[in-house]
Amino acid sequence: HYWADLFIIEVLDPETLEPVPDGEVGEMVVTSLRKEAVPLLRYRTHDLTRIIPGACACGLAMPRHDRILGRSDDMIIYRGVNIYPGQIMDVIGEFPELGGEYQVELTRDARGLDHLTLTVERAGGATAGGDAALAGTLAGRLRSRILARMDVKVADYGSLPRTFSKSKRVLDKRYADAN
Ligand SMILES: [Zn+2]
Structure with missing residues (x-):
């Protein structure tokens, strides 16, 4: 209140x-x-x-x-939707099979359409066997909660760079590609 x-x-x-x-x-x-x-x-x-x-x-x-x-400085505008890293983090946190590290990569294709790839680490000790199903479930939940279609990849625990800065987790290559 x-x-x-x-x-x-x-x-x-x-x-x-x-x-x-x-x-x-x-x-x-x-x-x-x-x-x-x-x-x-x-x-x-x-x-x-x-x-x-x-x-x-x-x-x-x-x-x-x-x-x-x-x-708000961390906001990503993707296909007309405002996305905040905290919203992605909240959804990832609902999956015990996943660790807390993630990376967002934004690209723009030749037709000018934006793509968002989310790479999430498996939790320490989790096995790779269920990666495809897990990625599908996570993508579905992100789509219903954030209203954005993302490509989800599950990566090995420890494979993403460690950072304290949320903004470093977002690689926006959309404007570099246009040049
Ligand atoms: Zn109250």
């Missing part, structure tokens, strides 16, 4: 700056109503969250926003 009498929280598409529907992820933009010394006026936090629709079971009438789901 947040105190709607103290703050206006807007959730906007970081690209168009238009509001997204309740329940959809966007950038949190904050206006403070009661701070006089350091007021915030439609301050762009670059943090991603969503308004949780509907009434809360606790009975409090104040609106709710979700936890911070990532940074």
Whole structure:
């Protein structure tokens, strides 16, 4: 819950700056109503969250926003859909057979159509036997949750580079290819 009498929280598409529907992820933009010394006026936090629709079971009438789901700077625009690495990570996390490392590669083909290849590591100790089925199940779940069609590959544990930066997990080769 947040105190709607103290703050206006807007959730906007970081690209168009238009509001997204309740329940959809966007950038949190904050206006403070009661701070006089350091007021915030439609301050762009670059943090991603969503308004949780509907009434809360606790009975409090104040609106709710979700936890911070990532940074808007990490957003990928792919075939007209805004994708955040945190959304991909959430879906990967539902599969115990997969580890936490992944890489996204974006390319553009000769017809100008974008392709997204997601490579995910197997969990340590998991065997390669079920890779094809696992990749298919993961691709299906990503498509229903993020509304984007991705090519999914399962790779050996330890084969992807380790990084602390989310943005390093995204290789966007779409514009390089066009030159
Ligand atoms: Zn509540």
